[in-house]
Amino acid sequence: MGLVHDVGEDWFDQEPRCAKHAHLEALKTCARCGTFCCESCLTQAWCEACAGLVMRDHLPGTARSVAWKLLIAPLFFVGSSLYWLARGNELPALAVFWFLPLVCSVIVARRFSPAAAWTGAVSSLLLLGWQALTLFTAGEEMRLIDVALLAIAPVLALNGASHLSKLFARVRVLNAVT
Numbered sequence: 001m002g003l004v005h006d007v008g009e010d011w012f013d014q015e016p017r018c019a020k021h022a023h024l025e026a027l028k029t030c031a032r033c034g035t036f037c038c039e040s041c042l043t044q045a046w047c048e049a050c051a052g053l054v055m056r057d058h059l060p061g062t063a064r065s066v067a068w069k070l071l072i073a074p075l076f077f078v079g080s081s082l083y084w085l086a087r088g089n090e091l092p093a094l095a096v097f098w099f100l101p102l103v104c105s106v107i108v109a110r111r112f113s114p115a116a117a118w119t120g121a122v123s124s125l126l127l128l129g130w131q132a133l134t135l136f137t138a139g140e141e142m143r144l145i146d147v148a149l150l151a152i153a154p155v156l157a158l159n160g161a162s163h164l165s166k167l168f169a170r171v172r173v174l175n176a177v178t
Contacts, residue, residue, distance in 0.1 A: 019047070055171045062167055063112040066160035070105035070120040072153035073128060074098045097127060101154075114168050117161035124154035 016026040018038035026036035030047040032054065037047050046054055077098050081091055104120025107113050132147040 052171065055167055059112050059164075059167050059171055062160065062164050063108050063117075066117045066121075066157050066164055067105040067109035069153045069157035069160060070101050070108065070117070070124060073124045073150045074101045074105075076150055077127075077131075094130065097123070101127070108164075112164065112168060114161060114165035117157065117164050121154045121157040121161050124157070125151060128154065 016036045018024045018026045018041055019035045020041050021038050024038035024040075027039050028042055029036055030042070030050050031045040032050040033047065035047045035050075041047055077095075081095060081098075084091065101120045101124045104116040104123070107116035108120065128147050128151045132144055135141070135143050135147065
């Protein structure tokens with residue numbers, strides 16, 4: 001008749017146990033949900049279930065960050081090209097290749113594609129290298145600082161592409177598991 005069940009004093013003396021592996025002692029709790037986790041279950045600061053949610057939440061922000069970094073050099077090039085055309089000059093045929101980083105940034109922003117992030121960053125750096133070589137051979141060494149400053153964004157985009165690749169791989173693995 002009693003609704004209260006006597007569990008005894010020894011129940012309260014036990015160490016916390018992992019929610020997934022009851023035979024293992026819990027070392028920490030998940031930072032998101034508070035679940036007890038053993039060493040094998042705790043990925044970074046989260047349990048496996050929360051890690052997938054956190055990764056999915058961070059993926060769009062990381063992709064947007066990479067996309068903006070990929071856009072900087074091409075947008076400056078497009079702006080300077082418009083100015084160049086307005087002054088009655090012609091653009092070299094290789095200027096068309098600046099559309100590759102632009103297209104890659106759109107793909108990264110919409111599909112979170114690490115491959116597009118890598119392609120956009122590397123192509124931006126190669127195009128900036130081509131621009132630097134063109135300026136150097138034309139005797140415009142003072143303008144090389146402009147190219148060097150524009151190269152900062154694609155270099156940062158390389159780091160972002162690496163981070164995006166890792167996040168994308170983790171989310172894919174976690175989606176396959178769940």
